Amino acid sequence: MNNLGLLLKTYMRTSFGFNKARYTHEKHSKSTGMTVLLTVCYIIIIFAVFGMSMGMMDSLKSLHAEYIVLNIMMMAASVMVLFTTIYKVNGTLFGFRDYDLQMALPIKTSTLIASRVLILYFLNILFVLGVMAPAGVAYAIVAQPAAAFYPIFIVTLFAIPMLPLIIATVIGTLIAMAASRFKRKNGMNVILTVAAFMAFMVVWLGFWTNSGDIMVNFADVGGMVNNVLTGVYPMTALYGNAVGGFDVLALVLFLAISFGAFAVFTAVVSKLFKRLNTSITTTRAAANYKMTELKEATPKKALYRREMKRYFSSSQYVLNTAVGPLLLVVAAIILLVSGVDGFGVYSDIPQFGQLLSAAAPMGIAFFIAIGCTTAASVSLEGKNLWIVRSLPVDTRLVLKAKLNVAMTLYIPTVLICGTLFNIALKPDPLFIVLMYAVPLAYSYFTALFGLKANLNSPNFDWTNEVTVIKQSKPTLVTMLVGMLLTIVPAVLALFFGHAVMLAALALAVVLDVVLYRNLMTKGAAQFESF
Numbered sequence: 187m188n189n190l191g192l193l194l195k196t197y198m199r200t201s202f203g204f205n206k207a208r209y210t211h212e213k214h215s216k217s218t219g220m221t222v223l224l225t226v227c228y229i230i231i232i233f234a235v236f237g238m239s240m241g242m243m244d245s246l247k248s249l250h251a252e253y254i255v256l257n258i259m260m261m262a263a264s265v266m267v268l269f270t271t272i273y274k275v276n277g278t279l280f281g282f283r284d285y286d287l288q289m290a291l292p293i294k295t296s297t298l299i300a301s302r303v304l305i306l307y308f309l310n311i312l313f314v315l316g317v318m319a320p321a322g323v324a325y326a327i328v329a330q331p332a333a334a335f336y337p338i339f340i341v342t343l344f345a346i347p348m349l350p351l352i353i354a355t356v357i358g359t360l361i362a363m364a365a366s367r368f369k370r371k372n373g374m375n376v377i378l379t380v381a382a383f384m385a386f387m388v389v390w391l392g393f394w395t396n397s398g399d400i401m402v403n404f405a406d407v408g409g410m411v412n413n414v415l416t417g418v419y420p421m422t423a424l425y426g427n428a429v430g431g432f433d434v435l436a437l438v439l440f441l442a443i444s445f446g447a448f449a450v451f452t453a454v455v456s457k458l459f460k461r462l463n464t465s466i467t468t469t470r471a472a473a474n475y476k477m478t479e480l481k482e483a484t485p486k487k488a489l490y491r492r493e494m495k496r497y498f499s500s501s502q503y504v505l506n507t508a509v510g511p512l513l514l515v516v517a518a519i520i521l522l523v524s525g526v527d528g529f530g531v532y533s534d535i536p537q538f539g540q541l542l543s544a545a546a547p548m549g550i551a552f553f554i555a556i557g558c559t560t561a562a563s564v565s566l567e568g569k570n571l572w573i574v575r576s577l578p579v580d581t582r583l584v585l586k587a588k589l590n591v592a593m594t595l596y597i598p599t600v601l602i603c604g605t606l607f608n609i610a611l612k613p614d615p616l617f618i619v620l621m622y623a624v625p626l627a628y629s630y631f632t633a634l635f636g637l638k639a640n641l642n643s644p645n646f647d648w649t650n651e652v653t654v655i656k657q658s659k660p661t662l663v664t665m666l667v668g669m670l671l672t673i674v675p676a677v678l679a680l681f682f683g684h685a686v687m688l689a690a691l692a693l694a695v696v697l698d699v700v701l702y703r704n705l706m707t708k709g710a711a712q713f714e715s716f
Contacts, residue, residue, distance in 0.1 A: 189293045193301035194308075227666030228316065235259070236320035243328040252329040253430025257422050259321040260346055264419060266317075267310045267350040269509075273379055273502045274652045275358030278306055279455070281466040283649040299456050306355070309657065310347040318343055334432050342429060342437070345444035349421060352451045357382060362466045365501075376501040380508065485579045489587035496566065497559060497591055502655050503566070507557040511599040514553035518606035545676035546607050547620050547687055551628035552676070554596055555668025561636035561661040563588040564713070565645045565654035571716060581710040585637065592633035600625040620687045627694035628672065634701035636664040641705075641712045 239259065243252040277283075279302045288298055322339050325331065361382060365374040416423035421443065427436035483491065497503055567574060574584055604621045613621065639660035648654050655661065675690040 189297045190301055190304075193288075193293075193298065194304060197301070197305055227663060227670065230670065231666065232316055232320050235317055236324055239321040239324035240328065243324055247328060250329075252325055253426050256318075256321055256325055256429055257416075257426045259317050260425050261419055261422055263314045263317045263346055264350045264421075266313055267347045268354045270313070270656065271306060271310060271351050271354035272358045272361070272382065273505045274306060274309070274656065275355050276362040276466065277502060277650045277652045278302060278309075279355060280359060280362060280459075280462050283651075285463055295459065296456055299459050300452065303452050303455065306351060307347065310351055311344065314343065314347050318346065332432070335429065338432065338437060339429055342425060342440060345441055346425075348444040348448040352447055355451070355455075359462060361501075363462065376498060376504045379501045379505050380512070485577075486583055486587070489579065489583055490590050493563070493587045493591045494594070496563075500566075500651055500655070502651050503559070503562070506655050506661075507559045507595065510553040510555070510557040511595060514550060514599060514603050517549075517553075518603040518610075521610040522606045543611055543613070544683060545679040545687075546611060546613075547604075547617075547624035548672045548676035548679065548690070550600060550603055550607070550621070550625040552669065552672040554599065554625060554629050555632050555672055556665050558632050558636035558661070558664045558668070559592045559595065560588050560633050561640050561664040562654045562658060563591070563637065564640040565648065565658060565660070566651065568646050568648060571646055575714070575716070581713050582706050585705055585709060585713065588637055589633050592636070593629065596629035596633070597626070600629060616684060617687075620684070620691065624687055624691050624694070627691055627698060628668075630698050631671075631694050631701070632664065632668050634698060634705060635667065636660060638701055638705060638709060639664050641709050644716065646716070 239255050242255045242258070246252050246254055282288075282302075289295070291298075322343070325339075326335070358379075361378045365378055416426075421440065424436045424440040424443075427433040428440050497507075577584075600622060604625065608618050608621050640658075643659045645654050645658060671690075675686050679686040
């Protein structure tokens with residue numbers, strides 16, 4: 187096997203814990219249950235995408251415009267690649283922890299760069315496959331296209347993430363370089379990354395909320411939806427014409443732009459790789475360093491401060507866990523200022539207003555569940571685990587500190603957004619209470635479940651924070667379980683109303699009690715065994 191293959195193989199084995207799962211005798215490293223749960227959740231998501239695609243294509247069948255659904259899914263996959271890659275760049279392509287070690291290896295720099303670029307690509311293609319493959323199957327069933335569709339679909343499938351990956355890498359690199367100029371570069375990295383994300387969301391929501399009534403009846407939208415998609419991302423037009431219309435010129439242009447841009451991008455990175463890594467990883471000593479008085483605090487407060495500092499020291503950690511609350515705050519403000527009509531095209535989706543009124547508490551809980559701080563908090567101890575393990579404090583205080591960081595993020599979000607939703611929707615007294623109670627119960631469940639999942643499947647040997655923050659089993663399982671436990675009750679609430687919310691609240695409270703007791707006993711013992 188050549189050096190490139192060895193680098194990729196080593197990264198995959200260490201990042202996803204394949205070596206430990208295969209060779210270790212420790213139960214927490216094998217984590218078979220977590221793997222099974224993650225696989226089940228992934229399969230459910232695939233079937234959900236398939237079902238949604240079938241429903242939309244059936245509406246468009248009379249217009250022979252089923253390809254529009256492929257455009258929608260292609261757009262969704264591209265946006266997710268853009269979002270998730272921005273904060274993967276610093277730590278995967280540049281500024282990775284074992285940079286000096288890998289540069290000292292007897293391999294070409296170009297080989298190392300190629301491995302890092304391909305790692306970013308492979309991480310994104312997994313998501314693209316999860317979205318586009320079921321949509322492609324649905325299109326084959328409903329539209330029954332000619333045989334030419336299948337090779338075209340497969341070839342274009344692997345080109346979809348390339349351009350969004352390049353754009354995200356440029357943005358992420360610029361943010362990392364700008365932050366490296368400041369004294370507190372980690373803090374500036376967090377601020378600049380969040381600012382870039384919020385700016386994108388404002389532009390994105392602004393476009394869609396001002397696109398006119400294009401979804402009053404999905405079967406009547408025809409080319410209008412396509413025009414909206416191509417207006418946001420012109421590559422969608424080439425993709426739709428190539429896959430849906432078998433346009434050879436569009437296919438050639440789509441592939442040429444994607445692969446050509448990727449090749450140019452790789453060449454540019456090769457030229458600037460060492461310079462950018464040096465710039466991003468350089469540390470600067472303070473010129474006016476002064477000794478100050480040491481502060482004392484109780485063990486509980488000291489551990490909490492330690493966890494908060496660790497949280498804000500990583501832009502990847504902050505953005506991955508704060509994206510849900512940030513989106514939720516934006517949605518709550520739009521709802522308060524403009525009402526349901528403020529969501530533009532979304533407000534014209536059948537039963538959107540009814541769903542919002544019936545399942546708003548689950549909406550708040552959903553956005554909280556997609557970003558959990560505790561699912562990576564144990565693994566992030568890394569090689570410094572011995573420090574916290576050697577502290578003369580009760581292990582339960584360490585676990586509680588990790589839970590408290592999560593609730594510090596969740597509680598203000600629930601209180602602020604719950605209040606804004608109540609003012610905007612004007613629900614009955616019972617629903618006002620549920621608007622706070624349900625999300626708070628789900629928030630605590632998310633924190634507890636994430637911590638338990640991380641204790642069951644820790645990874646202390648990482649060389650890149652993104653590995654445990656974004657790509658680990660605990661993070662993915664916690665997110666998928668949270669999504670399923672909020673989406674299902676939200677749909678049921680359309681038919682059964684408050685009864686579903688009350689049942690969901692009761693279930694969440696019971697799970698909270700069970701998980702908390704488990705963490706304070708078996709969970710503490712697990713942490714002490716590491």
